[in-house]
Amino acid sequence: MTSITMNRIKNKKASDLIFDAFVFGLCIIIFFVIAYPLYFIVIASVSDPTLVSTGKVFLFPQGFSFFGYEEIFKDARIWIGYRNTLFYAVVGTFINLLFTLPAAYVLSRQEFRARRFLMFFFVFTMFFNGGLIPTYLLMKDLSLIDTPWVFIFNPLTVNVFNLIITRTFFESNIPNEMYEAATIDGCSHFKFFSKIVLPLSKAVISVIGLYYLVWHWNDFFTGLIYIRNYDLQPLQIVLRDILLSNQVFAEGAGSGGTGGGYAQRYADQIKYGVIIVSSLPILILYPFIQKYFEKGVLIGSVKG
Amino acid sequence: MAVSEMNSSLSEQKSKSTYKKPNIFNTFKRDHQLWIMILPAIICVIIFNYIPMYGIQLAFREYDFTAGLTGGEWVGLQYFEQFIKSHMFTDLIRNTLVISITTIVVGFPAPIILALLVNQIRWKRGKRILQTTVYLPHFISIVVLVGLLNVLLSPNTGLIGLLIAKMGFEGTNLLASTTAFVPVYVLSDIWQHVGWNSIIYLAALSSVDPQLYDAAKIDGANRWQIIRNVEIPAIIPTIIILLILNMGTVISTGFEKIFLMQNSLNLPISEVIETYVYKIGIISNQFSYAAAIGLFNTLINFTLLVIVNSIAKRVAKISLW
Numbered sequence: 001m002t003s004i005t006m007n008r009i010k011n012k013k014a015s016d017l018i019f020d021a022f023v024f025g026l027c028i029i030i031f032f033v034i035a036y037p038l039y040f041i042v043i044a045s046v047s048d049p050t051l052v053s054t055g056k057v058f059l060f061p062q063g064f065s066f067f068g069y070e071e072i073f074k075d076a077r078i079w080i081g082y083r084n085t086l087f088y089a090v091v092g093t094f095i096n097l098l099f100t101l102p103a104a105y106v107l108s109r110q111e112f113r114a115r116r117f118l119m120f121f122f123v124f125t126m127f128f129n130g131g132l133i134p135t136y137l138l139m140k141d142l143s144l145i146d147t148p149w150v151f152i153f154n155p156l157t158v159n160v161f162n163l164i165i166t167r168t169f170f171e172s173n174i175p176n177e178m179y180e181a182a183t184i185d186g187c188s189h190f191k192f193f194s195k196i197v198l199p200l201s202k203a204v205i206s207v208i209g210l211y212y213l214v215w216h217w218n219d220f221f222t223g224l225i226y227i228r229n230y231d232l233q234p235l236q237i238v239l240r241d242i243l244l245s246n247q248v249f250a251e252g253a254g255s256g257g258t259g260g261g262y263a264q265r266y267a268d269q270i271k272y273g274v275i276i277v278s279s280l281p282i283l284i285l286y287p288f289i290q291k292y293f294e295k296g297v298l299i300g301s302v303k304g
Numbered sequence: 305m306a307v308s309e310m311n312s313s314l315s316e317q318k319s320k321s322t323y324k325k326p327n328i329f330n331t332f333k334r335d336h337q338l339w340i341m342i343l344p345a346i347i348c349v350i351i352f353n354y355i356p357m358y359g360i361q362l363a364f365r366e367y368d369f370t371a372g373l374t375g376g377e378w379v380g381l382q383y384f385e386q387f388i389k390s391h392m393f394t395d396l397i398r399n400t401l402v403i404s405i406t407t408i409v410v411g412f413p414a415p416i417i418l419a420l421l422v423n424q425i426r427w428k429r430g431k432r433i434l435q436t437t438v439y440l441p442h443f444i445s446i447v448v449l450v451g452l453l454n455v456l457l458s459p460n461t462g463l464i465g466l467l468i469a470k471m472g473f474e475g476t477n478l479l480a481s482t483t484a485f486v487p488v489y490v491l492s493d494i495w496q497h498v499g500w501n502s503i504i505y506l507a508a509l510s511s512v513d514p515q516l517y518d519a520a521k522i523d524g525a526n527r528w529q530i531i532r533n534v535e536i537p538a539i540i541p542t543i544i545i546l547l548i549l550n551m552g553t554v555i556s557t558g559f560e561k562i563f564l565m566q567n568s569l570n571l572p573i574s575e576v577i578e579t580y581v582y583k584i585g586i587i588s589n590q591f592s593y594a595a596a597i598g599l600f601n602t603l604i605n606f607t608l609l610v611i612v613n614s615i616a617k618r619v620a621k622i623s624l625w
Contacts (some may be wrong), residue, residue: 019527023424027434030418034495035437039454040463053461103345106338113328113335118342125349127552127609130356131598132578133585133606137373138356150500155352158345189337218445221560225586243451244564262463271455275448282443290436 045069045272049265052272064303067266068273078277080231081140081238082145088234089216096212097205099158104166105193122160122197129155132225139226151219151234159215162208165299169204170197210289214282235278240273309543363596375592383596392580398606403562404554406490412544412550414498416543419505420531438499450564453492454479458510480569489558489565508542509535544622552609 017217044052048063056062072078107115107122129135136154174197182192198205220236227233241247246267276283324330332339359373363383368376389395418438424429444452457478459465468476478484516534525533559578566574579601585594617623 015526031434055466099345102341106342112338113331125353130359132581133591133595133598134356134359141372157348214443220447236445239447268455298507
């Protein structure tokens, strides 16, 4: 009897061991499939372009060359794009928060009678929209086209997903007793919100602030549709021209010319470098803010 | 019973006479500060989200420069007929459906599998490293992602391009092929978002009642049986809600990436409704025609959402509304 149970435990352990080994192996593969392309870009950007293009660079950088980075630092387009995007992202995120946070507070107030209706009013826009052309013509009617304002005021100024995250956070972290105590002391909603709710909500403010910031940083659509003036173009449009339209060299001598494979090699190295330079702010911040990003999803998932 | 009923109806009458049930209008004075705080968001959403919806009527009208957003003369279904009769119609609808359905069928289960895998890892530090890494690609911009694909898949100089050439498929250009477009699109999408999308399932898995695990262990379940009989049933509601949400948005999310991955060689497969609307409307200024084509996208979107929602309602009693 005891030997049978002993056997069963042993068997179970063996099967679990195989299972563990299988899980471990799969996780290692997933890790490398996702991490390696990113790592490769980094080493390719500092390696000798000829070695990269013949597949010699694999694990470590070979024959250091900073040609790509040197070209990038000379290229005015990238810095104009950088400056524009920085401006749009900072001002845009500020406006996003200015609109989203008070609205989320109001929607979290149980005694506010219109909250169910207004919630529907906001959520409806997640599933139904006017489409590209009516939105474009609206921007045209408002004369926002070819102005920096279009990056700040657009259909995503109040992002409903972020609104829901913030509202859920307020609902579960600001107890109603706190408001009642504050009103007894003569505190208004304005005062309660700015003096008590905001200081207690640094976690959620950083989460949605970062969501908005990353969205502005990566926003390509707005520049593509609404901006014709090259001096106003955000970084992502400049990146498109360099990475995809192959307008690598600022002087306009792309790789399509007589240079052929030789020029393409150097063009590719510039591309690797541009990928790094343009993603740098996010890559540097990422390790520190990763847990905040994750938190946002977790808060949001409490109430779909 | 009767007495208590009478009592309650009495007290109701009483309260009605002295105290009005709060509604939007009689609480307005009390809540006016709340209204002021939410007003900027409401105005913003009305202007930038609801006015374009009102502007959908442009699809049924002649575009008129002086009339602006809402269009000029009423032409009814003329532009819809023009689109249905045009040679692009079947291609566009087919491409749009193929890309979005493949994205859902292949891409949707991936984060669920990843979450189940990550959840099995006992080694805390390793788990942390894996999670940090797989979330990272989510924050790369679409332009950079497509740029990455271009340099890596390039047939003569790219890492993956060279690998494919070594495997004996000399001269295949994954970027300019009609057969490779959908796989490249979907797989790179999974690569970028699988980690991030798994977070929500991991959260659902972490809230599984520990007693269920204990009960399964006492019954002699092995790890695989625990996954199948404890963990998957626990995350089914999350899976269904996310499936419905994804159905509603999948068609409208791909525009930028598809647009950037397009070239003249893969165009027969990569031209979808949204990219065509961009070309007809923004580039060629045929606003009414483009609005009519765009409306097809909205309709397909909404139909898919309603269908999946009603299936979920019937089968699993879970629904968005």
